Amino acid sequence: MIGTWIRAGAVALGLAAGTAQAEESFIVVQSTTSTQNSGLLDYILPGFEAETGIDVRVVAVGTGQAIKNAMNGDGDVLLVHAKQAEEKFVAEGWGVERFDVMYNDFVLVGPRSDPAKVKGGTDIVAALTAISDTRAPFVSRGDNSGTHKAELRHWKEAGIDVADASGNWYRETGSGMGATLNVASGMDAYALTDRATWLAFGNKGKLNILVEGDPKLFNQYGVILVNPDKHPGVRVAAAQRFIDWLLSEEGQAAIASFKLDGEQLFFPNAQ
Amino acid sequence: MQDFAAEISDAMLLILQGDAELWAIVLLSLRVSLLAVLVSAVIGMPLGAALAVGRFPGRRAVIVLLNALMGLPPVVVGLLVYLMLSRSGPLGVLELLYTPTAMIIAQVVLVSPIIAALTRQVVEMLAEEYSEQLRSLGVSRLASVPVLLWDARLALITALLAGFGRAIAEVGAVIIVGGNINHVTRVMTTTIALETSKGNLALALALGVILIGIAVAVNALVSALSLRAEQEGLTHA
Amino acid sequence: MRDLALEPLAGLEVRDIRIGRNGGTLLNVPHLMLDGPGPTLILGPNGAGKSLLLRCLHGLIAPDVGQVLQDGMPLGARQKAQQAMVFQQPVLLRRSVAGNLDFVLRRQGLNRTARRARIETLLQEGGLTAKARQSARSLSGGEAQRLAILRALATGPEILFLDEPTSALDPAATQTIERMVLHASAQGVRIVMVTHDIGQARRLAADVVMMQGGRVVEHGPASEVLDTPRSQAAQLYLAGGLII
Numbered sequence: 069m070i071g072t073w074i075r076a077g078a079v080a081l082g083l084a085a086g087t088a089q090a091e092e093s094f095i096v097v098q099s100t101t102s103t104q105n106s107g108l109l110d111y112i113l114p115g116f117e118a119e120t121g122i123d124v125r126v127v128a129v130g131t132g133q134a135i136k137n138a139m140n141g142d143g144d145v146l147l148v149h150a151k152q153a154e155e156k157f158v159a160e161g162w163g164v165e166r167f168d169v170m171y172n173d174f175v176l177v178g179p180r181s182d183p184a185k186v187k188g189g190t191d192i193v194a195a196l197t198a199i200s201d202t203r204a205p206f207v208s209r210g211d212n213s214g215t216h217k218a219e220l221r222h223w224k225e226a227g228i229d230v231a232d233a234s235g236n237w238y239r240e241t242g243s244g245m246g247a248t249l250n251v252a253s254g255m256d257a258y259a260l261t262d263r264a265t266w267l268a269f270g271n272k273g274k275l276n277i278l279v280e281g282d283p284k285l286f287n288q289y290g291v292i293l294v295n296p297d298k299h300p301g302v303r304v305a306a307a308q309r310f311i312d313w314l315l316s317e318e319g320q321a322a323i324a325s326f327k328l329d330g331e332q333l334f335f336p337n338a339q
Numbered sequence: 340m341q342d343f344a345a346e347i348s349d350a351m352l353l354i355l356q357g358d359a360e361l362w363a364i365v366l367l368s369l370r371v372s373l374l375a376v377l378v379s380a381v382i383g384m385p386l387g388a389a390l391a392v393g394r395f396p397g398r399r400a401v402i403v404l405l406n407a408l409m410g411l412p413p414v415v416v417g418l419l420v421y422l423m424l425s426r427s428g429p430l431g432v433l434e435l436l437y438t439p440t441a442m443i444i445a446q447v448v449l450v451s452p453i454i455a456a457l458t459r460q461v462v463e464m465l466a467e468e469y470s471e472q473l474r475s476l477g478v479s480r481l482a483s484v485p486v487l488l489w490d491a492r493l494a495l496i497t498a499l500l501a502g503f504g505r506a507i508a509e510v511g512a513v514i515i516v517g518g519n520i521n522h523v524t525r526v527m528t529t530t531i532a533l534e535t536s537k538g539n540l541a542l543a544l545a546l547g548v549i550l551i552g553i554a555v556a557v558n559a560l561v562s563a564l565s566l567r568a569e570q571e572g573l574t575h576a
Numbered sequence: 577m578r579d580l581a582l583e584p585l586a587g588l589e590v591r592d593i594r595i596g597r598n599g600g601t602l603l604n605v606p607h608l609m610l611d612g613p614g615p616t617l618i619l620g621p622n623g624a625g626k627s628l629l630l631r632c633l634h635g636l637i638a639p640d641v642g643q644v645l646q647d648g649m650p651l652g653a654r655q656k657a658q659q660a661m662v663f664q665q666p667v668l669l670r671r672s673v674a675g676n677l678d679f680v681l682r683r684q685g686l687n688r689t690a691r692r693a694r695i696e697t698l699l700q701e702g703g704l705t706a707k708a709r710q711s712a713r714s715l716s717g718g719e720a721q722r723l724a725i726l727r728a729l730a731t732g733p734e735i736l737f738l739d740e741p742t743s744a745l746d747p748a749a750t751q752t753i754e755r756m757v758l759h760a761s762a763q764g765v766r767i768v769m770v771t772h773d774i775g776q777a778r779r780l781a782a783d784v785v786m787m788q789g790g791r792v793v794e795h796g797p798a799s800e801v802l803d804t805p806r807s808q809a810a811q812l813y814l815a816g817g818l819i820i
Contacts, residue, residue: 096437096518105537110521125437127518141426142436246536253538271538301426301434471636472667476680476731477657486679490670 094123095306098135098143100214101244102172103289104128106264106333112322116313122306130244132212138162138292141299144307146292147314149262150214154290163292169314170323170334171288172264174218176279177249178204179256186258192282193226200228203237205257209248210240214287219260222284249275262287264333289334291315314338346541354545365549368526371439371513372506375446376454379502383451384495387458388484391466402459408452413445417512420445424516437518442526445512450502457498461491493564500557507553587611588735588768593632593642595790603628603639603790610783615757615767617777617798620787621813626770627664627739629787633768634661634737646735660733664740666724668712673704673723676712680730694730702726702756718749725756729765736760738769742776754780774814778802786810 103109104126113124127137131148138146139162146163148154157163176195178186183204186195199206208230209216223230230238239257241248245265252259253273261269266277291311296302313319320336327333354361390402422428424436424444435441465487473483488495510528517524519533527550534543590608594601603625610616618626631637633644635651646655669676674695681691699705702722707715712723721741728736738757742750757780761767771777777784781798788809794801805811 096520101536105533123523125518125520125523127437127520137425140428141431142421244536246538249538250535269538271540299426301431469667469669471631471661472663474636475634475659475661475663476683477653478683486669492670 095144096125097145098138099147101128102262102265106268111326130211130213144303149289166290166292169289169291170336172334174285175277177275178258178278180274187278189279190281195279196226207252207257207259208240210242267328350541350545371442375443375506376503378447379450379454383454384458387455388462390459391462405456413509413511416448417515420516441516442513445516446506454502461494462487589645593639612783615761617781618770618785624787625790658734660728660731661737662724666720673712674708698726735766
């Protein structure tokens, strides 16, 4: 009885707010800030939406939060970049299957003054070692996102325990890529960022790309259908259509054609 | 930095020229927050009046709780509403997460205590003044509630506007339960957060100017109303 | 307003009411019968318990013990509905002058046309016709008290209590109020009014209740109580009052 009332109230509210709740006319994609902030999704989605009539609603948060939200069933598709975490997500039954979609790469950005003298390098581990040695300020996402996880892997490889330096020369913002870049720009610090967010970022200040091209900086994106066995509400048909489209020649071509300042940001590599 | 001034004027121009997408965002903000205030008024005003006029055990405790709830952190409210509306949550079947309705619900949770607490204060003061007179006229405690609400109308409108100010300027809760989805749940504050994270500080600031403009308009309205109230002797003094 | 020939005058009777606070006595009235034609004025110094007695008579305050009877019946909703009260500080609703009258007329279930006609008559009686649309809270002290009396009369009371209605008013405003009170009395409304102004008691009272220290020290026709007081308390008050 109470449930009925709540439902009726919610429907009334929904009507008042003008929300349409037609079946499967839309899907929710849990994704990362990099795909949204770079403008990629705004670029490729209209094509899919026009073709299928399916509205793609993107919730852009850090990879960690996106995975958590998807585990709660609050999304139909997961599009993120943290391969290990994604594979774990599928192995635990939260997702159906993981597919490679595209990659871009990470770059190390830092101030023009470059106190650690890492400019022009192609070895991320060596660069991080130099930063640590000179105790030059470094700003980290610190939010368990895909970028954050990648960054931590490189520190580990360099044999540096950043936990010791936390709050000292190593600063964790606990926020998204853009917010973190704003901090780095404000304090002339080094930061690891995905290239797409960096190119689209409008507040670079004195920051430049200093290290790029290391194969270790390769950043793979994967797409996963949230498992309807765990969450029966998942809009399977529409979500599967979106995934199929992303992996299709058409979708892959759309990704490849997205350019910012003449530069291609994402490289499709679906098999 | 010299580009920044130019960027701001560009952004302001974009807004003033009536960029359709931007105005859709502004309108959604207004729609969500106005509806939230409306629902909060329906909940908060009778509750506040009941607390002002009613006498029951635990009344003081409820008032203390209500006053404390006025300062609820939006992020916590967002998280709680998210946990309720998530597909894994108790109300998941309603499929309300990432809709404007979810944002309205979060804002109602934030605003209702404000309206209820302010209503309680205003009505209690008025009830004290009216008490003997209304009883003399044979108006029962229950029947006095609409009389008090009506006679406190100007102060109550001020309370509503205070609630609206809180709702429209809030970002922490709506970004969690709305998801900041383009064309669906993207409002002024979440756009400001997004554009800031993209480093588009000028656009973010221009939207901030609109938000400030709304805040100023609301406060001017409050001030004009209280001035009128004073002139007409409708205040408590 | 009422047909005096057919209906006996309402009588108010106090039976042994007492109110105490913190061991002290605020009010102690073993017996009091108000059944004369009125107006009755309750006279006494500050703190004599005049207002308290008035509130007991009107049922706003329940005495610790004892009871008040109206026409031989204990005070109930029906009895209270036949009473109205005007307070020392008029409490006007935050509405227009006409709106204040409309509020009580509406409660009597009068239709729109009847209410409008009644409001017009009342405003004329109180000389407030020109201010009908004005906010009631913007009236002067005298006007506000006039409106409060009109509103009380609009309920069609058999008994009208007034608690020092002129204590904050200038002589001209006081005179207007007194005229309204006498007019209401002449129309058959039983008037019970508290004052500390001996002159006012002389001008208005048919009978006077003299109070002191929570007790009724004397009750009788105005001429007797005011001119040949028997109790020492009344003599003292009247002597002091004459100096003031």
